[in-house]
Amino acid sequence: MINATEREEREYLEEIKEKLTLAIRRVDGSVKQFSDELREKKQYIHEHQSGMDDADMVAAGQSINRMAFTGDAAVARKRKLLKLGQSPYFGRIDFVPQGKASLPVYIGIYSFIDEQQRQSLIYDWRAPISSMFYDFELGDASFATPGGVVQGNIELKRQYKIRDGRLEFMIENDVNIHDDVLQRELAKSSDDKLKNIVATIQRDQNAVIRNETAPVMVIQGVAGSGKTSIALHRIAFLLYRYRETIGAKDVLIISPNKVFADYISNVLPELGEEHIPELGMEELAADLLDHQYSFQTFFDQVAALLDTHDAAFIERIRFKSSFEFLNQLNQYLIYVENNYFTVKELRVGQTIVPLPFLLAKFKTFHRVPLLKRFALVAEEVRNYVRDATKRKLTNHEKSTIGEAIPRMFRFHQVLDLYRDFYRWLGKPELLKFDHGRPLEYADVFPLIYLRLRLEGISTYDHVKHLLVDEMQDYTPVQYAVLSRMFLCRKTILGDVSQTVNPYSSSSAETIERVFPQAEVVKLYRSYRSTVEITAFAQRITPNPNIIPLERHGPEPAVVRFGSPNEELQAIKQLITTFQNSGNHSMGIICKTLRQAEQAYTALEAPGVYLLTDESTAFKEGIIITTAHLAKGLEFDAVIVPFASARTYKTEVDKSMLYVACTRAMHQLTLTYSGEVAPFLSA
Numbered sequence: 108m109i110n111a112t113e114r115e116e117r118e119y120l121e122e123i124k125e126k127l128t129l130a131i132r133r134v135d136g137s138v139k140q141f142s143d144e145l146r147e148k149k150q151y152i153h154e155h156q157s158g159m160d161d162a163d164m165v166a167a168g169q170s171i172n173r174m175a176f177t178g179d180a181a182v183a184r185k186r187k188l189l190k191l192g193q194s195p196y197f198g199r200i201d202f203v204p205q206g207k208a209s210l211p212v213y214i215g216i217y218s219f220i221d222e223q224q225r226q227s228l229i230y231d232w233r234a235p236i237s238s239m240f241y242d243f244e245l246g247d248a249s250f251a252t253p254g255g256v257v258q259g260n261i262e263l264k265r266q267y268k269i270r271d272g273r274l275e276f277m278i279e280n281d282v283n284i285h286d287d288v289l290q291r292e293l294a295k296s297s298d299d300k301l302k303n304i305v306a307t308i309q310r311d312q313n314a315v316i317r318n319e320t321a322p323v324m325v326i327q328g329v330a331g332s333g334k335t336s337i338a339l340h341r342i343a344f345l346l347y348r349y350r351e352t353i354g355a356k357d358v359l360i361i362s363p364n365k366v367f368a369d370y371i372s373n374v375l376p377e378l379g380e381e382h383i384p385e386l387g388m389e390e391l392a393a394d395l396l397d398h399q400y401s402f403q404t405f406f407d408q409v410a411a412l413l414d415t416h417d418a419a420f421i422e423r424i425r426f427k428s429s430f431e432f433l434n435q436l437n438q439y440l441i442y443v444e445n446n447y448f449t450v451k452e453l454r455v456g457q458t459i460v461p462l463p464f465l466l467a468k469f470k471t472f473h474r475v476p477l478l479k480r481f482a483l484v485a486e487e488v489r490n491y492v493r494d495a496t497k498r499k500l501t502n503h504e505k506s507t508i509g510e511a512i513p514r515m516f517r518f519h520q521v522l523d524l525y526r527d528f529y530r531w532l533g534k535p536e537l538l539k540f541d542h543g544r545p546l547e548y549a550d551v552f553p554l555i556y557l558r559l560r561l562e563g564i565s566t567y568d569h570v571k572h573l574l575v576d577e578m579q580d581y582t583p584v585q586y587a588v589l590s591r592m593f594l595c596r597k598t599i600l601g602d603v604s605q606t607v608n609p610y611s612s613s614s615a616e617t618i619e620r621v622f623p624q625a626e627v628v629k630l631y632r633s634y635r636s637t638v639e640i641t642a643f644a645q646r647i648t649p650n651p652n653i654i655p656l657e658r659h660g661p662e663p664a665v666v667r668f669g670s671p672n673e674e675l676q677a678i679k680q681l682i683t684t685f686q687n688s689g690n691h692s693m694g695i696i697c698k699t700l701r702q703a704e705q706a707y708t709a710l711e712a713p714g715v716y717l718l719t720d721e722s723t724a725f726k727e728g729i730i731i732t733t734a735h736l737a738k739g740l741e742f743d744a745v746i747v748p749f750a751s752a753r754t755y756k757t758e759v760d761k762s763m764l765y766v767a768c769t770r771a772m773h774q775l776t777l778t779y780s781g782e783v784a785p786f787l788s789a
């Protein structure tokens with residue numbers, strides 16, 4: 108039965124769709140006009156080329172560029188209108204500003220304005236007025252505008268699900284209307300990459316998305332709390348809010364790997380923004396080292412930790428991931444500054460350059476990175492000698508000075524200083540570096556840090572906002588490098604519990620020490636998994652603060668088999684059952700790449716893919732991969748094979764198991780042979 112309200116809404120939807128169709132027609136018309144004009148202009152230039160001078164050519168070129176630009180904008184506008192035609196809006200609030208008339212505010216993914224009537228038909232979800240949809244229920248409400256706060260009253264609140272231009276359902280204002288729609292959204296099966304959540308953003312999430320003041324925003328949230336989603340919506344918000352000054356190309360996402368980058372790449376285009384540049388931590392490192400060194404990747408480091416339990420290796424990683432280590436590096440730099448410049452009297456011809464002069468000059472340039480100071484000091488010495496001799500210096504004299512100054516300093520290569528640092532510490536054994544061998548991953552950023560401080564590196568000034576995901580995987584030294592390289596605002600997010608390397612993980616507290624101006628937000632509500640799956644994962648790594656959303660599903664199963672082969676046979680069966688169920692995505696998550704490859708060989712079939720550290724794209728369907736690579740992804744169903752005590756025994760293994768289990772939305776199965784992993788025994 109359709110009631111009167113719903114009938115009205117359906118009629119209104121038709122009206123809006125009609126207006127959208129007309130708007131699309133208008134854009135089509137102007138796109139056609141632009142391209143006709145462009146063609147004519149080109150034709151004209153072609154025909155009159157001989158009679159045109161340089162200035163005419165430049166002017167013609169500029170006018171063509173302008174037309175093409177306007178044409179592109181029209182095409183982008185059309186794309187948005189088409190998208191709105193599919194789902195024009197998802198919410199409505201009727202707001203009565205104090206002393207004024209009620210105003211229905213329909214909220215959608217983009218804005219839509221009736222140009223003739225100069226009226227907003229749909230408000231962009233990022234518009235100031237739309238914030239009330241997320242922040243208030245019925246009753247008193249307010250929103251901030253650049254001109255001040257607007258107070259008023261919300262009289263009505265509705266949510267809609269419109270798909271392919273059809274109203275699927277609508278929900279009238281209740282005490283908390285969000286929950287119902289949210290439940291429906293979360294119960295759905297995931298068939299693809301990460302999606303936008305504009306229709307169901309929660310209040311605490313909204314506060315993070317719309318925060319405009321924090322120079323550094325640190326989001327520490329439990330598994331599935333929406334960190335990545337929020338961070339991307341935050342970028343969309345900032346691009347809208349600061350559209351005059353920040354464009355998509357001015358933002359940079361530091362992502363853990365290409366698969367993850369691909370997995371999240373849908374969200375911003377869905378929100379009408381362009382693709383955002385993305386860089387892996389290793390790519391950044393290679394760039395900062397001018398591609399001069401080969402080094403182990405983070406993935407290699409984790410793989411090495413999973414393969415062997417080498418106490419010295421662990422110790423090296425642990426030490427270099429501590430805050431204390433960063434302090435020591437800074438102490439060392441002061442020591443170098445004060446001790447490694449051994450001034451000797453310098454004789455140039457008849458002139459003796461006095462020691463105090465040299466020392467004073469060296470100190471004058473204390474703001475210049477140490478290894479860059481020699482040339483400046485040499486120039487001062489040349490001036491000194493010239494003034495003393497009252498004549499020009501010979502080339503020979505000039506180069507004598509140029510060579511003598513650096514010789515007064517103990518080292519010239521950053522790598523030599525880095526080695527010396529461990530001697531200074533009295534712990535030379537903490538650097539394991541043989542010529543011809545790649546650097547250990549734990550040494551990469553300390554070396555970059557020294558390079559930054561001793562040689563200076565030009566900063567990434569063009570970046571206006573930096574987004575760092577999986578923050579727990581980066582160390583204080585890495586943050587110190589980021590803080591010096593990127594002077595812009597930052598959003599940093601992650602979860603300490605999901606570290607793939609417990610010896611080098613950072614919590615929000617650690618990061619705060621590097622960025623004392625950071626605003627830290629903690630999120631405890633978990634949206635991804637059913638209550639049963641969350642409770643199960645809690646047994647591996649407890650977090651008493653976690654609040655799972657009330658959504659139920661089958662209990663996770665831990666099933667024993669006679670051998671790994673039998674496990675794989677059973678998984679084959681599970682795959683068949685799964686392919687016939689309504690679900691779309693499945694992750695088979697192993698501890699090591701070797702195990703993943705073994706499983707892949709046994710399970711190979713159409714629609715089954717192996718993801719490795721070299722993969723570049725996220726695939727829909729059944730994915731076999733490692734816990735490390737699955738981090739940040741999610742699947743309808745997850746299978747964790749080989750969950751035995753032989754596979755999962757160390758701290759690192761435990762982290763992997765936790766990450767693997769928390770990837771599941773609806774269903775989780777673990778299989779093992781022999782003894783079950785100790786972290787799973789109830």
Ligand SMILES: Nc1ncnc2c1ncn2[C@@H]1O[C@H](COP(=O)(O)OP(=O)(O)OP(=O)(O)O)[C@@H](O)[C@H]1O
Nearest residue numbers: 304307308309330331332333334335336634635739
């Ligand atoms: N407000 C919301 N409305 C609907 N879905 C949401 C909401 N918040 C989060 N989700 C969903 O929860 C899931 C987890 O979100 P996301 O991957 O952003 O979380 P995360 O905290 O980055 O997770 P993890 O750290 O475990 O990788 C996604 O499917 C996302 O769409």
